[in-house]
Amino acid sequence: MRQSIKTGTERVTIAQVAREAGVSKTSVSRFLGGEFDALSVRLRDQIGTTIARLGYQPSQMARGLKGGRTRLIGMLVADILNPYSVAVLHGAEAACQKYGYTLMLCNTGNDEQREKQSLAALHSYSVEGLLFNTQGRNVTPLKELGQAAFPVVLLDRRVEGCDFDLVGLDNVSAAQLATSHLLEQGYTDIALVVQPLYGVSSRQGRQAGFLQAMNRRPDCHGETLEVHIDQPGHTATVLHEFFLRRRNGGGRIAILAGNGMVSLQIALALQSMKLRFPEDIGLLCFDELAWSPLVGAGISTIEQPTYEIGFTAIERLLVRINGERSGRKEILLDGRLVRRGSTAPVATGHAAP
Amino acid sequence: MRQSIKTGTERVTIAQVAREAGVSKTSVSRFLGGEFDALSVRLRDQIGTTIARLGYQPSQMARGLKGGRTRLIGMLVADILNPYSVAVLHGAEAACQKYGYTLMLCNTGNDEQREKQSLAALHSYSVEGLLFNTQGRNVTPLKELGQAAFPVVLLDRRVEGCDFDLVGLDNVSAAQLATSHLLEQGYTDIALVVQPLYGVSSRQGRQAGFLQAMNRRPDCHGETLEVHIDQPGHTATVLHEFFLRRRNGGGRIAILAGNGMVSLQIALALQSMKLRFPEDIGLLCFDELAWSPLVGAGISTIEQPTYEIGFTAIERLLVRINGERSGRKEILLDGRLVRRGSTAPVATGHAAP
DNA sequence: CTGTTAGCGCCTTCAG
DNA sequence: CTGAAGGCGCTAACAG
Numbered sequence: 001m002r003q004s005i006k007t008g009t010e011r012v013t014i015a016q017v018a019r020e021a022g023v024s025k026t027s028v029s030r031f032l033g034g035e036f037d038a039l040s041v042r043l044r045d046q047i048g049t050t051i052a053r054l055g056y057q058p059s060q061m062a063r064g065l066k067g068g069r070t071r072l073i074g075m076l077v078a079d080i081l082n083p084y085s086v087a088v089l090h091g092a093e094a095a096c097q098k099y100g101y102t103l104m105l106c107n108t109g110n111d112e113q114r115e116k117q118s119l120a121a122l123h124s125y126s127v128e129g130l131l132f133n134t135q136g137r138n139v140t141p142l143k144e145l146g147q148a149a150f151p152v153v154l155l156d157r158r159v160e161g162c163d164f165d166l167v168g169l170d171n172v173s174a175a176q177l178a179t180s181h182l183l184e185q186g187y188t189d190i191a192l193v194v195q196p197l198y199g200v201s202s203r204q205g206r207q208a209g210f211l212q213a214m215n216r217r218p219d220c221h222g223e224t225l226e227v228h229i230d231q232p233g234h235t236a237t238v239l240h241e242f243f244l245r246r247r248n249g250g251g252r253i254a255i256l257a258g259n260g261m262v263s264l265q266i267a268l269a270l271q272s273m274k275l276r277f278p279e280d281i282g283l284l285c286f287d288e289l290a291w292s293p294l295v296g297a298g299i300s301t302i303e304q305p306t307y308e309i310g311f312t313a314i315e316r317l318l319v320r321i322n323g324e325r326s327g328r329k330e331i332l333l334d335g336r337l338v339r340r341g342s343t344a345p346v347a348t349g350h351a352a353p
Numbered sequence: 354m355r356q357s358i359k360t361g362t363e364r365v366t367i368a369q370v371a372r373e374a375g376v377s378k379t380s381v382s383r384f385l386g387g388e389f390d391a392l393s394v395r396l397r398d399q400i401g402t403t404i405a406r407l408g409y410q411p412s413q414m415a416r417g418l419k420g421g422r423t424r425l426i427g428m429l430v431a432d433i434l435n436p437y438s439v440a441v442l443h444g445a446e447a448a449c450q451k452y453g454y455t456l457m458l459c460n461t462g463n464d465e466q467r468e469k470q471s472l473a474a475l476h477s478y479s480v481e482g483l484l485f486n487t488q489g490r491n492v493t494p495l496k497e498l499g500q501a502a503f504p505v506v507l508l509d510r511r512v513e514g515c516d517f518d519l520v521g522l523d524n525v526s527a528a529q530l531a532t533s534h535l536l537e538q539g540y541t542d543i544a545l546v547v548q549p550l551y552g553v554s555s556r557q558g559r560q561a562g563f564l565q566a567m568n569r570r571p572d573c574h575g576e577t578l579e580v581h582i583d584q585p586g587h588t589a590t591v592l593h594e595f596f597l598r599r600r601n602g603g604g605r606i607a608i609l610a611g612n613g614m615v616s617l618q619i620a621l622a623l624q625s626m627k628l629r630f631p632e633d634i635g636l637l638c639f640d641e642l643a644w645s646p647l648v649g650a651g652i653s654t655i656e657q658p659t660y661e662i663g664f665t666a667i668e669r670l671l672v673r674i675n676g677e678r679s680g681r682k683e684i685l686l687d688g689r690l691v692r693r694g695s696t697a698p699v700a701t702g703h704a705a706p
Numbered sequence: 707c708t709g710t711t712a713g714c715g716c717c718t719t720c721a722g
Numbered sequence: 723c724t725g726a727a728g729g730c731g732c733t734a735a736c737a738g
Contacts (some may be wrong), residue, residue: 011479013731024709029733040707060477061417062731065714070414073477080446093433093460102474105458107446114450121455124413125425148417170479214643266649291644298361366715377725383719393723415715418730 018251021050073101074122075131080107081258091310110135136199151320153313158201158330163328167313169304171202174335175209181266185345187282188220188251191242194258229265236269243327283342290298297341365409374403414462422563426454427475430485433460436613444663448491463488482670489552502562504673507667511554516681520666522554523659527688528562541573541604544595549579582618589622607635636695650694658686
């Protein structure tokens with residue numbers, strides 16, 4: 001006879017519904033499970049009415065406890081401040097809503113310790129599966145999941161030694177597309193600017209595509225520049241050195257930014273160096289951002305189908321959750337080139353001041 | 354003796370730990386609950402070792418079922434594509450991680466139907482509290498929560514007829530700050546451009562601050578422009594009309610953008626109208642965005658302490674969850690003016706082409 | 707078609 | 723200090 005001190009919201013239970021409807025809990029449970037062919041019309045109506053009247057909602061906790069169907073999906077994001085992650089999250093959340101799942105979100109901030117803790121947290125809630133955008137280093141905890149055949153779909157970044165499904169961009173093709181575009185526009189000295197390659201397969205893929213495209217043009221020069229974007233001024237320094245190194249070669253210089261975070265740093269660096277694009281330097285960026293059309297004459301980009309990536313990843317995960325046991329599958333979606341002023345061909349050599 | 358067909362990850366249970374450690378489930382439970390003073394050192398060690406060896410993690414589902422402490426917090430976001438929401442989410446997620454909670458995220462896309470469904474979903478998982486960034490219209494389901502004294506903290510937007518706590522920007526002051534800045538810089542014809550005011554208290558607050566500041570300057574002209582940013586070209590049209598209407602008044606025109614989403618539309622519109630700032634028009638935007646420094650001579654902004662808003666909101670929610678019953682509390686944080694080129698005072702009347 | 711009986715994994719009295 | 727027993731809300735055999 002104790003009163004709940006907590007909220008006053010006494011949760012309506014299946015037992016209450018059963019009692020008020022004058023039936024057994026089992027029947028109510030069947031109703032909830034949609035087993036209508038196992039219920040007389042009379043019962044069905046009584047139960048339906050009572051549920052509506054009481055505003056009853058089954059507890060997913062209790063349901064999950066029994067059968068393991070928690071209808072929960074965990075999502076681990078390497079960096080929630082990265083617009084890419086958010087865009088993918090958007091698609092994933094939409095898919096979850098469509099299929100009746102709920103997303104538990106953890107941001108790891110590219111930290112392996114937090115990644116591990118978050119993994120533990122999600123596990124403790126018996127999520128049915130995981131969408132995983134890993135930070136890349138020290139992936140032992142992930143591997144354990146793999147051995148346990150736990151449903152996991154990787155986002156964007158592959159993990160060595162694990163045979164998880166993956167959904168992401170076709171990085172090699174996209175980078176080829178990007179590089180070819182720059183070459184076609186008459187750029188001859190191109191720097192691919194990326195965050196540290198180590199451990200991040202998508203960056204490596206983009207580099208591979210870049211190199212392949214450059215190799216077809218021995219008359220042109222290509223190099224990869226690694227920048228630490230959390231280190232203030234680093235991008236500007238690296239860029240400056242590159243520019244000094246190549247400016248007198250007589251070629252036309254361009255930069256290919258490896259992702260949206262890098263794009264921002266590059267745009268800021270170019271601004272501080274007073275370099276305009278495309279007059280002084282060509283610029284093409286991975287990731288279409290809200291502001292891509294706005295800066296200078298507009299920045300050309302490789303747009304990723306981010307919403308689709310997130311949505312597809314959830315669908316793939318649900319397939320796994322529903323028991324599919326086939327081999328590892330990679331779903332690579334195509335990037336799209338968005339041409340803007342920053343890669344326009346400049347008539348003649350327009351010298352910087 | 355049935356094998357789990359699902360994953361092969363046979364969940365380690367408290368019973369297993371108890372058996373292997375040669376103790377009772379109760380003792381293990383005490384260990385988990387931190388009741389060490391009720392355990393002999395020997396037991397404590399045995400249990401600790403066994404837990405570590407088995408990699409046991411208690412099921413939050415089962416825990417929650419019993420006592421209601423699910424350690425789950427639901428977050429309802431009006432629009433995940435709004436950078437503001439993401440920034441707040443960032444802070445909220447960090448706070449959750451700090452305090453051992455996990456976030457269940459739902460995006461309502463500013464749709465009242467989805468808001469209602471998401472609410473139901475979160476409820477079914479027995480979240481202990483809710484962070485709520487409502488779409489504003491039709492708030493009956495929210496009110497029911499209020500009557501049940503369920504812990505809720507509102508983000509950014511107030512809800513009429515509910516006495517929930519709220520964390521957000523001090524919109525009135527921030528708008529005064531913004532408007533004053535424009536006036537000080539010599540702008541005389543100012544348009545506050547916002548999304549529809551109806552039902553969204555933060556927009557109304559910003560308008561109030563704007564009007565208050567304008568009223569102190571009867572020699573200047575201020576008006577509020579509502580735009581529908583999902584309607585292509587609408588912002589440009591409204592802006593164009595405003596510009597035509599005021600350009601011959603001899604005053605200096607400026608725009609105050611009501612939030613980040615609007616800022617983007619305005620920047621695009623101005624670009625298509627070939628209007629430069631500050632030469633042709635002044636521009637000040639609510640919400641500091643990654644690209645604010647990049648466009649034109651840089652866009653002046655009112656920066657919100659978004660991370661802090663999210664973090665504080667969680668902390669406030671936890672206070673409520675832990676039983677605080679005091680009256681409604683509003684925590685309003687201050688905005689910060691970031692001066693850039695877009696509100697620079699222009700020497701003389703610089704006519705547009 | 708319907709209800710009874712057992713748990714799911716954990717916490718919480720209540721006895722030793 | 724320790725453990726046995728009961729129940730949280732729900733589902734899943736197993737009988738009728």
